[in-house]
Amino acid sequence: MSSQREKLLEAAVAQSFNAVVITDARLDGGGPHIVYVNRAFCEMTGYAAEDLIGQSPRILQGPDTDPEVIDRLRTALRSGSFFEGATVNYRRDGSAYDVEWNISPVRDDGGELSHFVSVQHNISDKMWMRRERDLLAQALNVxxxxxxxxxxxxxxxxxxxxxxxxxxxxxxxxxxxxxxxxxxxxxxxxxxxxxxxxxxxxxxxxxxxxxxxxxxxxxxxxxxxxxxxxxxxxxxxxxxxxxxxxxxxERERALQEIASRDPLTGLYNRRAGEQALELQVQAAHAEGTALSLIIGDIDHFKSINDRHGHPAGDRVLAGVGEALRGAVRSRDLAVRWGGEEFVVLVPECGAARALELAERLRSSVAGLQFPAVGRVTMSLGLATLVAGETAAGLVMRADRALYRAKHGGRDRVETAAALD
The missing domain is CATH 3.30.450.20 (PAS domain)
Structure with missing residues (x-):
């Protein structure tokens, strides 16, 4: 029965898909030496069994065999312990292949180390794919x-x-x-x-x-x-x-920002303001949100230019622009509409809150003092968008409210009626 099991084991190893090599355990005299190889091992290495029996496995080593792996292998063999590793070996015709192997010590009935058995795999295809993958990763990285x-x-x-x-x-x-x-x-x-x-x-x-x-x-x-x-x-x-x-x-946006700004006041120019107004009117109608518009005019500005000159008038315009920027909310849009006229677009804001903002704008301007010119004031008109109203209609109603503020004593805010 024991003999039958031995024959069965020998047949299994001989016909195994994996390459198997068995060596003795003698490490002196250039050992260990090969005592058995199966057919898969011969096919992997290109050697016939009779060419390998009695030889050291070092016959398979060559220029690209990793010396560190071999050093670890020898240490494991000397200690009689299990080893696994991978390196490059060489066939009989000199061609290289990547091999992965594990080596197990074999002991006799008395516990003495007698042989080493190694099961090996040709991993050339796997290593080629890994190298290709590493090369691709390197290419992607650069x-x-x-x-x-x-x-x-x-x-x-x-x-x-x-x-x-x-x-x-x-x-x-x-x-x-x-x-x-x-x-x-x-x-x-x-x-x-x-x-x-x-x-x-x-x-x-x-x-x-x-x-x-x-x-x-x-x-x-x-x-x-x-x-x-x-x-x-x-x-x-x-x-x-x-x-x-x-x-x-960012460069395009900077150029666009420059093109949409009034160079004197730093506020948006009329072209940018009209575009923004059209978009905000569409959004307010589509989303059902409020939109208010404030239009303001510096009082007696023509006389400032006439009495003190255009440079003084420019300083007033710049100062008023700065005051408006400081008084509006971050979401509001302050625009130099033309000449001494300014517009503030106030999205998501109904008439009551917009009136508070308009009064704040009026007060901010009224608190300004300019050399030679002195105190200036602003009159403002306010309109809040109604259902179906166009941008032009909203501006027209705000402008009519401004007209009433001008003719009602100036330095004041007038609110447009819904159907003004």
Whole structure:
């Protein structure tokens, strides 16, 4: 029965898919030496069994065999302990292959170390794929454009160094998280719905994103996101390649800001004000929110220019503009409408609160004193948007209220009636 088990074991090892080599345990005289190899081992190495029996496994080593791995192996053999490792070995024809092996000590009935048995795997294909993957990662890392790779659930599995530089997030902080950490709030739900819908259909998505860095600052990037599929066409990952547009967009915005500002007062000019008014009227009607408009005129401004000259008049205009900027809310828009006339757009604000703001504006201007000119005042008209009203209609009603303020004694606020 014992003999039968031994034959069965020998047949199993001989026919094993894995390469098996057995050596003796003698470490002197250049040992250990090979006492058995199976067919898989011969196929892996290109040697016939008779060429290997009696040889040291060192016959398989060559220039690229890792000496540190071999040193660890010898230490394990001397101590009679288990070993596993991987390195480069060489076939009989001199070609290299990557091998992974584990070596187990074998002891006789008396507990004496008698042999070592090693099970080996040719991992050349796996190592080639790993080297290709490492090469790809290296190539992605040196790319100048930020790159993110996520799994199909959106968890980040790779970011390159350009991404780290752009966002301020190191790779180890991003792995496992989703790109949502970069959201700035600049895009609405519809924007992201379009993104998810495109990716769900297996289509790429391209847009300019305004995102937030780790330090809280904003950046702008043109981002292209595309699905990656396996051999069966199933989406496995998504890859995003970005181009940093921050400098260009900020430069364009700065130029646009310059073009929309009145150079004397620093307030928005009439063209920008009219565009903003049209948008705010549309938004107020669509969302059912309030919108008020205040129009003001510096009292007796023509006489200031006539008596003290245009430079003095410019100083008054600049001072009034500064006073208006300091008195309005952050969401309000102060505009130099033309000449000595100013407009303040007051979104989400009904007539009562807008009247309080108009009085504050009037008081702020009335408190100004200018060399040679002295005290100046402003008259203001206020109108609050009514259902179906156009931007032109709102301005006309506010202008009529201003007219009444001018002819009612100046330095005062008049409110337009709803159907004025």
């Amino acid at each position: 790319a100048s454009d930020p790159i993110i790779v996520t799994d199909r659930g959106g968890a980040i599995v790779f970011v390159n160094q350009a991404f780290e530089r752009l966002t301020g997030y190191p790779a180890d902080e991003m792995l496992g998280r989703t790109p949502a950490v970069l959201r700035s709030g600049a895009h609405d739900a519809a924007f992201y719905s379009g993104l998810y819908a495109a990716l769900a259909r297996g289509r790429p998505f391209r847009a300019t994103f305004t995102n937030r860095r780790k330090d809280g600052s904003l950046f702008h990037a043109e981002q292209s996101i595309a699905p990656l599929c396996d051999g069966e066409g199933e989406v496995t990952h998504f890859v995003s390649v970005s181009k940093d547009l921050t400098e260009r967009i």
